[in-house]
Amino acid sequence: MSQHSGSEIDERSGPKTERGRRTLRKLLDAAGEEFGARGYHETAISHITTRAGVGLGTFYVYFKSKEEVFRALVADMGVRTRHALADAVKDAPNRLEAERLGIRAFLEFARANKSLYRVVMEAQFVAPEAYAAYYLVFSDAYRQQLSQAAARGEISKGDDEVRVWALMGASTFLGLKYGLWENDADVDAVSEAAADLMINGLAPRVKNGDAT
Amino acid sequence: MSQHSGSEIDERSGPKTERGRRTLRKLLDAAGEEFGARGYHETAISHITTRAGVGLGTFYVYFKSKEEVFRALVADMGVRTRHALADAVKDAPNRLEAERLGIRAFLEFARANKSLYRVVMEAQFVAPEAYAAYYLVFSDAYRQQLSQAAARGEISKGDDEVRVWALMGASTFLGLKYGLWENDADVDAVSEAAADLMINGLAPRVKNGDAT
Amino acid sequence: MSQHSGSEIDERSGPKTERGRRTLRKLLDAAGEEFGARGYHETAISHITTRAGVGLGTFYVYFKSKEEVFRALVADMGVRTRHALADAVKDAPNRLEAERLGIRAFLEFARANKSLYRVVMEAQFVAPEAYAAYYLVFSDAYRQQLSQAAARGEISKGDDEVRVWALMGASTFLGLKYGLWENDADVDAVSEAAADLMINGLAPRVKNGDAT
Amino acid sequence: MSQHSGSEIDERSGPKTERGRRTLRKLLDAAGEEFGARGYHETAISHITTRAGVGLGTFYVYFKSKEEVFRALVADMGVRTRHALADAVKDAPNRLEAERLGIRAFLEFARANKSLYRVVMEAQFVAPEAYAAYYLVFSDAYRQQLSQAAARGEISKGDDEVRVWALMGASTFLGLKYGLWENDADVDAVSEAAADLMINGLAPRVKNGDAT
DNA sequence: AATGAATGAGGATTCATTCAT
DNA sequence: AATGAATGAATCCTCATTCAT
Missing domain, CATH: 1.10.357.10 (Tetracycline Repressor, domain 2)
Structure with missing residues (x-):
């Protein structure tokens, strides 16, 4: 279950397509879970993208950096x-x-x-x-x-x-x-x-x- | 000013010579300062040894690891x-x-x-x-x-x-x-x-x- | 001349692109030659990647370790x-x-x-x-x-x-x-x-x- | 039990004192056992000296190098x-x-x-x-x-x-x-x-x- | 939009060897 | 003769980020 009901992340200026919005949400959720479970430094971008079920490069379509x-x-x-x-x-x-x-x-x-x-x-x-x-x-x-x-x-x-x-x-x-x-x-x-x-x-x- | 008056680190099984004890103290102090200033992950062992004024390898004479x-x-x-x-x-x-x-x-x-x-x-x-x-x-x-x-x-x-x-x-x-x-x-x-x-x-x- | 005609390495679950397969082959060949020439312990990963003509990190895209x-x-x-x-x-x-x-x-x-x-x-x-x-x-x-x-x-x-x-x-x-x-x-x-x-x-x- | 009865190592030009000869023998035996058990590259000089029961520096009194x-x-x-x-x-x-x-x-x-x-x-x-x-x-x-x-x-x-x-x-x-x-x-x-x-x-x- | 490949800077750790005592 | 301390070169490996497709 997503922890993001009510969130306000980047819903403006964000992805244009529905698919894009879905991907962003998946990444955000995955990031929250990975960072929460492993901590920032033990979490690699690949952990996040794997959990989100997208390719590694996709991460950088939505975020400029890990931070x-x-x-x-x-x-x-x-x-x-x-x-x-x-x-x-x-x-x-x-x-x-x-x-x-x-x-x-x-x-x-x-x-x-x-x-x-x-x-x-x-x-x-x-x-x-x-x-x-x-x-x-x-x-x-x-x-x-x-x-x-x-x-x-x-x-x-x-x-x-x-x-x-x-x-x-x-x-x-x-x-x-x-x-x-x-x-x-x-x-x-x-x-x-x-x-x-x-x-x-x-x-x-x-x-x-x-x-x- | 050393932050270690009254400390109890490794006084057992530690260095055998006076010189060794001094080095240990220097490393400990330096580590405290570096970790405190930069944070654990931004601190490299070399930062600690440099501040302590000893060679890189010396660190590992006194500690098994960064952690x-x-x-x-x-x-x-x-x-x-x-x-x-x-x-x-x-x-x-x-x-x-x-x-x-x-x-x-x-x-x-x-x-x-x-x-x-x-x-x-x-x-x-x-x-x-x-x-x-x-x-x-x-x-x-x-x-x-x-x-x-x-x-x-x-x-x-x-x-x-x-x-x-x-x-x-x-x-x-x-x-x-x-x-x-x-x-x-x-x-x-x-x-x-x-x-x-x-x-x-x-x-x-x-x-x-x-x-x- | 490649020594790998007829080889069976990693043809499963391996690289997904042709470029990847070529890189894998280059690394494998280079590794064989370096290990053969210098021996395991004298061979550094960088020797292998240099001979293969790829970056150091590329090695770890294809292999988990030197061993x-x-x-x-x-x-x-x-x-x-x-x-x-x-x-x-x-x-x-x-x-x-x-x-x-x-x-x-x-x-x-x-x-x-x-x-x-x-x-x-x-x-x-x-x-x-x-x-x-x-x-x-x-x-x-x-x-x-x-x-x-x-x-x-x-x-x-x-x-x-x-x-x-x-x-x-x-x-x-x-x-x-x-x-x-x-x-x-x-x-x-x-x-x-x-x-x-x-x-x-x-x-x-x-x-x-x-x-x- | 030493594996060295009948050996011919350095018995000439070797240590002058009895104590020295004993140390040499201990090191040689220890080296044989460590190299045999772990292999050359996994064996550190410290392993040898520890097994021989002598200080690290002592090794270099008797041998020029690991090889x-x-x-x-x-x-x-x-x-x-x-x-x-x-x-x-x-x-x-x-x-x-x-x-x-x-x-x-x-x-x-x-x-x-x-x-x-x-x-x-x-x-x-x-x-x-x-x-x-x-x-x-x-x-x-x-x-x-x-x-x-x-x-x-x-x-x-x-x-x-x-x-x-x-x-x-x-x-x-x-x-x-x-x-x-x-x-x-x-x-x-x-x-x-x-x-x-x-x-x-x-x-x-x-x-x-x-x-x- | 999506992605797999490529990269190299960065950092922890090991260890043979030297040296002063 | 014996030794504990000191050292830094050498290496493996990780990973954020870029890029061509």
């Missing part, structure tokens, strides 16, 4: 991640609830897109700008949300830049551990626990004078 | 990171304070060991087992600390496995952003803000019935 | 040697005559295929299984011939396994000496003398009660 | 083979009997010196002159024997050069097959069968007008 597909994949994942999160959060009554929904959606997304998620992680070393872009767009939007929420009193005040990176790091590691590494983790429980930490912190809860 | 040095560096960083954190935290009166000190120490450590920190990050893709080992030892000890602190009532109760990974992720991302990427960040302020998030969470603080 | 060409060459020689001998012997009225024709054909073949003959010899050390295969197929067929001839009374009875190896050894050494080392030997005379030894042995001939 | 040991080994084997054969044959009443004893002694010798026998075989490709020397000395002596025997009427007349190479080839292959490759062969039976072939040839025996 280009990789970057395309990362960029695409950025878009899709944002969509997925925005979607998950859009009906949240307040920011805290949005956090709760967000972390859960993120874990599910990571698990549903293992290959591509790994690609994004590796981008840090293969295409740092693409990686930075991925997180910058993300962190900007995220920071705004926090600032507005803080202004509305939905969350405490704080250095939102720092908080955003801390929160993204937490989600990322949980995505890694419970999305990629451990296949049988209970996403519900994990996201609940994580949300609790992010919302309430580690400090003991004071309730009617008792610590819990 | 071997890399792994040695990661393992070494694991030891040193644990030392650094244990050290920073050892006088903390309670767990919350320990968290505060820990995050700060971690940021400082990351900044003081940029090269090797990057090596560790990349290990995720170059030597996954080494990377896993790095975090597993770490997370095990961390989880214990949290469990005991929770039992003592110093922190709230929760799924410590999840919390540990969330916290490590937060620290890691902050280490990346404020340790590696942004050289002029105010470590004090960042670690304070981060500690506040980790300790108190995002939820608005209730004080005398008012939200802040 | 692979080598083995291909040995296997090919096995086929061709059998063909040559079978051909030479097919009209012999009886086994003794076949031996006579065989040893002569073998010497001629060795001389006409110096390079590849040397390759086969060296296979003993470079690719023992290929070498063993070469002789095993050979010795099996040969032993059958002897057994049947013995049954028909054309030759004496004896341990055919042993005789086959002794005869192959004799031929091989003669091939070495008079085929490879001494270019001006009289093949006719040599094969006559050899055949005489193989057929009649060293014992003095008894004719009318006189020893000769 | 030098190899050649020394081959030359030594030449001497020892001749001794062994001369010894086995010295009481033979006539040449035919000598052949019988010779082939048997050769097989036994090959089996008792597998490693070094293999070394000699490989010399063909590693040190052709040494190999040639081995066989030339051998073939010269052998040819003389045959000529004289023929003159005495003990064997038939023939081209002794050719016969010598044929006979050596036969012995060599039998040594290979029954000495090196097949460990459980019955040397008695093999040498009997081989001697019969060499003496009487393949032709059916005529006895009282009957063919056998």
